Amino acid sequence: MNGRHRIASCCLVLVLGACRQTVVFDRGAVNFCEGGHSDLVRYDQRIPELVVALDRSWSMTITRLGTANLTELEAALASLDAASYRYEYLVRLGFIDFPGNSPCQDAYGCCAGDWTGFFFGDAREFQLQAWHCENPIGGSQQCLDSEERPTAAALKACRKEFDVRPTNRSRYVLLITNGEPTCSGGVGCAAGTAVTDLRSAAVTTFVVVVGNVGEDVCLRTMATSGDPSRVTPPFYRLATSPDMLTVTVSTIFEQVARDACQLDLRVPIDDPDQLGLFLDGVGITRGGVDGWLFDDNTQQAIKLQGASCRAFLDSPTELDVRRCDLR
Numbered sequence: 001m002n003g004r005h006r007i008a009s010c011c012l013v014l015v016l017g018a019c020r021q022t023v024v025f026d027r028g029a030v031n032f033c034e035g036g037h038s039d040l041v042r043y044d045q046r047i048p049e050l051v052v053a054l055d056r057s058w059s060m061t062i063t064r065l066g067t068a069n070l071t072e073l074e075a076a077l078a079s080l081d082a083a084s085y086r087y088e089y090l091v092r093l094g095f096i097d098f099p100g101n102s103p104c105q106d107a108y109g110c111c112a113g114d115w116t117g118f119f120f121g122d123a124r125e126f127q128l129q130a131w132h133c134e135n136p137i138g139g140s141q142q143c144l145d146s147e148e149r150p151t152a153a154a155l156k157a158c159r160k161e162f163d164v165r166p167t168n169r170s171r172y173v174l175l176i177t178n179g180e181p182t183c184s185g186g187v188g189c190a191a192g193t194a195v196t197d198l199r200s201a202a203v204t205t206f207v208v209v210v211g212n213v214g215e216d217v218c219l220r221t222m223a224t225s226g227d228p229s230r231v232t233p234p235f236y237r238l239a240t241s242p243d244m245l246t247v248t249v250s251t252i253f254e255q256v257a258r259d260a261c262q263l264d265l266r267v268p269i270d271d272p273d274q275l276g277l278f279l280d281g282v283g284i285t286r287g288g289v290d291g292w293l294f295d296d297n298t299q300q301a302i303k304l305q306g307a308s309c310r311a312f313l314d315s316p317t318e319l320d321v322r323r324c325d326l327r
Helices: 010-020 058-062 072-086 123-130 151-163 190-200 217-226 242-261 306-314
Strands: 037-040 043-045 049-055 092-098 116-119 171-177 203-210 237-239 262-265 275-279 292-294 301-304 319-325
Touching (some): 058 072, 072 203, 151 190, 151 203, 171 242, 203 217, 203 242, 301 306
Antiparallel strands (some): 037 319, 043 262, 092 116
């Protein structure tokens, strides 16, 4: 990026206006670099990666969610459509489903589907992959009907893909399922072990359970191992209606998108007092809960916080990073 951040979404202007009232540069945009001139500083936005692991077991395809005329799978797909459109320029999206689509070597469908991604700025392509069983691409895709939930296989496939793509980006898995994992050979919670393995690679796993599911030890283990912030029962995120599921998925996408408020400057800054950040021409305060700060000791990584982060993510315009030269 050339020191500018653009998001093609005009519907977010009102949100930006609400946030901008609390974000003011401490020296003021008018007085910044008074007596000198300023140059744009190029930066790269640290876009996070999120892989969606979607349960396509037989019960997901036939069970209505709450009182709605939608199956649990249809509601899950609809929630992903909405969130992917909203955050398509803020999150790199990958996709995997389970049980595996045909040909699956296991007679019961105890394998994961094909991993696809990453998609950035292309919500439509992500959605085509997510709906590939309902709307076959080219008419060639075949999907299995299976009662099994090979959750562990899908999570292991996520870890494998992350391993072959080392990055300094934040990484996440969003698991959407309607019951406890199967296909583990009857020994312990293999999916829980897979989540712990992802966590050891700095990957956070969000566990969303749809429908009326009682307390489940394996799901609880997965939720607490994947996301240490889950400290109250049932620990996993439970959605019993399409609206609740849409809000839950959107909230997770929003949490992930906040990592896009980290900027890597392409050049080090000798004097941080000569650096200014401007959102659509409005200065942003350095420091404080709603300002910006350096994210490391090299003065080459910047993090926006609080209201400035929200305004940046919701901005339909641009963010400029400028360095003042008083010579």
